[in-house]
Amino acid sequence: MTSTQQQTQGAKEVEQYDVIVIGAGVTGLYALYRLRQLGLSARSFEEGSGVGGTWFWNRYPGCRFDSESYTYGYSFSEELLQEWDWKEHYSGQPENERYLNFVADKFDLRRDIRLNSRVMSAVFCEDENLWEVTIEDGRRAKAQFLVTSVGILSAGYVPDFEGKDSFTGISCHTGRWPKEGVDLAGKRVGVIGTGASGVQLITEIAKEVSHLTVFQRTANFCAPLRNSPIDDETQQEIKENYTAILEKCMETPGSFMHEFDTRSAMSVSAEERLEKYESLWQESGFKKWLSNFYDVMLPGEANEDYAEFFRDKIRERVNDPVVAEMLVPKGHMFGSKRLPCESGYYEVYNQDNVLLVDVREAPIERITPTGLKTKDAEYKLDVIVFATGFDAVTGSLSRLDIRGEGGQTLADKFANGPRTYMGVQSAGFPNLFTINQASVGNFVRAAEPLVDWITEAMQYVKQNEYSRISATPEAEAEWTKHVAEAGAKILRSQADSWYVGANIPGKARGLLTAPDTAPVMRAKRNAVSANGYDGFLLQ
Ligand code: NA7
Numbered sequence: 001m002t003s004t005q006q007q008t009q010g011a012k013e014v015e016q017y018d019v020i021v022i023g024a025g026v027t028g029l030y031a032l033y034r035l036r037q038l039g040l041s042a043r044s045f046e047e048g049s050g051v052g053g054t055w056f057w058n059r060y061p062g063c064r065f066d067s068e069s070y071t072y073g074y075s076f077s078e079e080l081l082q083e084w085d086w087k088e089h090y091s092g093q094p095e096n097e098r099y100l101n102f103v104a105d106k107f108d109l110r111r112d113i114r115l116n117s118r119v120m121s122a123v124f125c126e127d128e129n130l131w132e133v134t135i136e137d138g139r140r141a142k143a144q145f146l147v148t149s150v151g152i153l154s155a156g157y158v159p160d161f162e163g164k165d166s167f168t169g170i171s172c173h174t175g176r177w178p179k180e181g182v183d184l185a186g187k188r189v190g191v192i193g194t195g196a197s198g199v200q201l202i203t204e205i206a207k208e209v210s211h212l213t214v215f216q217r218t219a220n221f222c223a224p225l226r227n228s229p230i231d232d233e234t235q236q237e238i239k240e241n242y243t244a245i246l247e248k249c250m251e252t253p254g255s256f257m258h259e260f261d262t263r264s265a266m267s268v269s270a271e272e273r274l275e276k277y278e279s280l281w282q283e284s285g286f287k288k289w290l291s292n293f294y295d296v297m298l299p300g301e302a303n304e305d306y307a308e309f310f311r312d313k314i315r316e317r318v319n320d321p322v323v324a325e326m327l328v329p330k331g332h333m334f335g336s337k338r339l340p341c342e343s344g345y346y347e348v349y350n351q352d353n354v355l356l357v358d359v360r361e362a363p364i365e366r367i368t369p370t371g372l373k374t375k376d377a378e379y380k381l382d383v384i385v386f387a388t389g390f391d392a393v394t395g396s397l398s399r400l401d402i403r404g405e406g407g408q409t410l411a412d413k414f415a416n417g418p419r420t421y422m423g424v425q426s427a428g429f430p431n432l433f434t435i436n437q438a439s440v441g442n443f444v445r446a447a448e449p450l451v452d453w454i455t456e457a458m459q460y461v462k463q464n465e466y467s468r469i470s471a472t473p474e475a476e477a478e479w480t481k482h483v484a485e486a487g488a489k490i491l492r493s494q495a496d497s498w499y500v501g502a503n504i505p506g507k508a509r510g511l512l513t514a515p516d517t518a519p520v521m522r523a524k525r526n527a528v529s530a531n532g533y534d535g536f537l538l539q
Contacts (some may be wrong), residue, residue, distance in 0.1 A: 017077040020143040025053015028149035047118040055096040060177040062204030063093035090227040115255030120323040121401035129467040155395030162366040171384040187382040196340040198387030206348040224342035226284035253517035258290035265293035265302035317346040336495035392498035393512035404429035421471035430470035475535030487511030
């Protein structure tokens with residue numbers, strides 16, 4: 001363990017590092033790699049029994065990327081890019097988990113990771129300028145810097161349904177799917193929730209269950225994924241073109257490889273518009289969303305025009321017109337929620353053994369020992385799947401007991417919404433990098449530059465022999481105001497979704513991530529560091 005000292009405190013050893021990283025998912029793994037490169041000692045404490053974060057926990061049937069696989073992988077190593085063969089254009093969870101394990105092995109990261117180690121608390125010791133974390137098993141460790149690589153969609157949310165614990169069958173949340181799997185063959189299964197996770201899961205399990213009841217509160221706009229295997233020729237092409245693919249991702253607002261059409265939908269004829277919509281419809285993945293006329297992603301006429309095209313596509317695929325109408329989204333704008341990508345989702349509702357229940361019309365009243373009761377009926381179930389989403393972005397932080405200066409908890413500080421400076425730090429929590437707060441768009445594309453920035457900030461503090469870097473209250477106030485003002489105007493703030501915390505009862509409403517595009521965020525961070533960490537106090 002380079003530059004790691006161990007202190008003996010009574011009978012218990014308190015390990016000491018330059019940096020403690022909470023989590024060994026996409027961000028945590030890369031943080032370890034970078035910190036080692038910069039000569040800083042680091043240890044990651046990971047709750048799971050394996051690495052991979054999101055791709056470790058979300059092992060529900062049907063779970064897969066909705067970004068092109070080759071835009072989601074790490075870009076930091078040309079050798080890795082050339083060595084790893086993505087097998088499908090939109091890779092599934094088992095392969096994604098294998099990839100992250102491959103990365104952990106290839107770069108020998110495991111020696112700095114302690115698995116099965118849930119962090120219970122992190123306390124800033126003001127006199128020492130060190131963070132002390134306590135692990136579930138009682139072990140403690142200290143470090144100058146703390147990085148919360150805890151993901152933005154990792155704190156699972158199960159609504160507080162009456163009688164939840166009385167159910168005698170099997171129940172689980174999509175984000176904590178058991179490693180050994182759940183035997184669904186021949187079972188009566190109920191799924192609550194039709195977001196991206198529910199849509200993927202429902203499509204897959206409808207193939208094997210004896211009966212499926214889907215409890216839907218809000219119908220979503222779902223787009224055909226059109227996944228396919230990557231053949232040898234395409235594989236070679238991808239590898240030869242990685243530089244261009246990744247450069248393109250870095251130019252676009254959400255770091256995907258798709259670019260908006262610079263024309264307004266309403267500036268072309270209705271025929272031309274339809275032709276474009278139809279050709280996009282045949283394309284795979286997010287193109288239908290992100291290669292469209294630019295104003296489809298702005299509230300207004302173009303958005304509604306495209307939404308109607310989508311609604312008609314749904315109506316065409318569902319045989320029963322009453323069921324079709326239940327599946328047609330009506331109460332929110334296209335693109336105001338993340339677009340679930342599907343592979344035969346709507347056709348599931350043409351199966352005789354699948355029932356769609358509208359729980360906005362007839363709300364869920366309680367879970368019973370044998371199933372679920374809505375206002376209108378009782379359903380007998382062997383398995384209940386909660387595809388009910390996550391307490392996004394701040395949830396995973398608030399569930400950790402993080403205490404900064406004066407004993408203030410981060411949960412208290414964020415009670416009325418997150419207060420940060422560019423998402424990376426919160427005033428009063430020196431040397432804590434809340435990295436997940438700053439993420440925008442295609443996750444790995446956003447995570448790599450973020451990790452680069454925070455690790456370089458730590459190196460700067462070390463090299464200049466400071467003991468603390470902390471966001472100033474002024475910089476934080478200004479950023480929080482910017483998030484509120486700019487955030488209120490963008491499309492993804494308009495619907496009741498996890499983007500704005502509206503999926504969690506009682507959670508303050510407000511955009512949880514940055515309102516700026518990925519290139520703007522990178523430029524803002526780079527300007528701050530180039531300016532001697534403007535907005536941060538270095539002590
Ligand atoms: P989401 O997108 O938050 O979806 C959660 C679903 O659960 C959604 O359909 C909710 O309906 C439903 N839900 C939540 N609470 C209830 C209650 N109380 N009753 C009925 N239905 C409920 O989470 P996902 O896991 O699917 O996807 C998260 C992200 O992962 C996704 O955006 C991708 O980026 C990957 P609602 O719409 O709130 O009416």
